[in-house]
Amino acid sequence: MKAPLVLLTAGGTGGHLFPAEALANALRASDCRVVLATDKRANAYAGSFPADEIIEIPSATPSGRSVPKMAKAALLLAQGTLRAMAVIRQLKPDAVVGFGGYPTVPPVIAASLLKVPTAIHEANGVMGRANRLLARRSSLIATGFASIKGIPTSVPGQVIQTGNPIRPAVLEAAKQTYAPLEPDGTMRLLVVGGSQGARVMSDVVPPAIELLAQDLRDRLVITQQARGEDLERVRSHYRRLDVKFEAEPFFTDLPRRLGEAHLVISRSGASTVAELAVIGRPSILVPLPGSLDQDQAANAKTLGDLGAAIVLPQSQFTPERLAAEISSYFQQPDRLTKAAAAAHSASITDAAERLAQAILNLIRINENGTPS
Template identity: 30%
Template sequence: MKILFTCGGTAGHINPAVALARLFQQREEGCQVLFVGADGGMETRLVPKEGYEIRTVTITNFQRSLSPAAVGHNVKTVLNMNKSKKQANAILDDFQPDLVVGTGGYASYPVVNAAARRGIPTAVHESNAVPGLTTKTLSKVVDAVMVGFEESRSYYDCPEKVVVTGTPVRGDFFQYTRREARSRLGLSDERPMVLSYWGSLGAQVMNGMMTEFIRMECDAGEPFHHLHGAGRDFSRLTKELGGKGVSLSAHPAVEVREYIYDMPVAMAAADLVICRSGASTISELAAIAKPSILVPSPNVTADHQTKNAKVLAGAGGAVLLPESECTPQRLYGTAADLLGDKARRSAMSRALTEMAVPDAAEKIYETLMRLEKREK
């Protein structure tokens, strides 16, 4: 069996494809896998690290603006579409896949569209709650549309194609109990723990708020444990804390790291997570039933993070706090209230458990194998 995955742009598109590639190779003896991404995309760095070959097409996005720069960019995109169509067909001629799966990103369009025209079984998977332009367009030509949440079904014109499969989450997120994870982090008392981190888009704004958040919790006598991932703002954040008279060495319950490399451990130990609401994040939060305060990034296409956050908040599993309404005081107050209300957090966890699809990878595997066998 030969299966081609095409993905790119964000980890939320790449990680599910990698998880599925591993599952197919475990289940199907001799299964050959090829990835296709966009020239220079994140996928060209991440996929080879996972041990898979990746080929690329020349594709760019459309910008929703009438500025001269945007118009010029869009003209280039139109020209690239013709080039990427030829590249996609050349890749299909060479690899001869039995199944083609797109998990999002601009590179998915030319490859999945070309495969569908040839009659090769095709499917797309959308990790975000609301489909992006690529997935929405491809949904009209593929054999199956796989989505992460039941609420996503209504956004598609062909509901008979839609299968609610959930989104695959790395197995190590399920490896630790709360007690085991807290022990690994060296938490020796029963104070609740909050985990906070931000993505690269708009992280500086939110890390600025976290400086005041941390000052307030230190002034309050460290009522809870706190692990914060500051990313590129680590030096600036710690310097600003010093300017506010906060020495983290005097507050052992508060830890600021540049990067959190053991995220599955940190997530398992946490009683509350404060973060953005990208596709990977909401899938992880739902899968492990972790209550959260979600502050969507306003700097993403079609405001899709707000739409993601609304799914979890609407189910009762998260608090949605728009960045435009967020202040350090409101963020801290909301977190303190939740950390002091175990019953509410338990209710949030139950709500997430009810909406999650814990065996997402298995459901996607079964859906794709039905397509492949139907062709035979």
């Protein structure tokens, strides 16, 4: 019997690709073949993706009110759908699984038109626009959180919570138990801004560190992700303060660094929140402002409500406020330990396996009408 072939589609950012990567590993462990369809932008993150083949499909994100830009985006999506139909006819996948973002739209629409079973995974606490568009064309909707907003009414497919699939490197890092901050010990501070970085971290964190008392600065070891254009000023600031630091645009071993951290300062993308929970690390989360769906605010709230994170809207994320929060953690290190335990209580470590099993069941139902 030929091994099932699953076409995964994800794009845009690492936040979409990372859970797709985790599912790919789980599917391959179940003797499935995997092909990834993505857009040009996501290829920067897809080099080591565990797939038999990576196929680029045209896509665009409709945004703004410019009629020419909207028309161009619609044309690219139509071209992408035609390209995806040709790919699906050639590959003959047993299922197509989308992970959100407009690059998933052409392959999932093409699959539904060709009567191939489809599934979408919504990682955030609010369903994104692309997934809302695809929900009524999907045989299965899997969610990262138990309750999410924005699912259209009367969707034809089953809705299940699987959790957010976690990459093997993160699961490996989760084996490292949280090391409590000693009363006079070193605090390892990790500052990240998502797979594309965040300028606000470069604007706020170094000045906040400067506001700390000298004895607290001496106890810090900082690892900070900074955009290339912000990198030198971040490094210069820390050198002037004479603090121990490492600053880079991207860390390939980020899961290991998460595991080593006492405190994480970050955006609150779905993958980041899931990884903080699985590894069990306390955090200060700054949701991305201005998004239509406010998905990062919903994600952050899940950890904030548990006492696992301090959630600061970007308008409140100032050097003064951040310095006060870090100082408070130095003075009450047991709060970090309690927050780490609270984060871990929200983890779903087998989400990739759950989602893989749901996809295999979908394939079996399509073949013979009998789920396993």
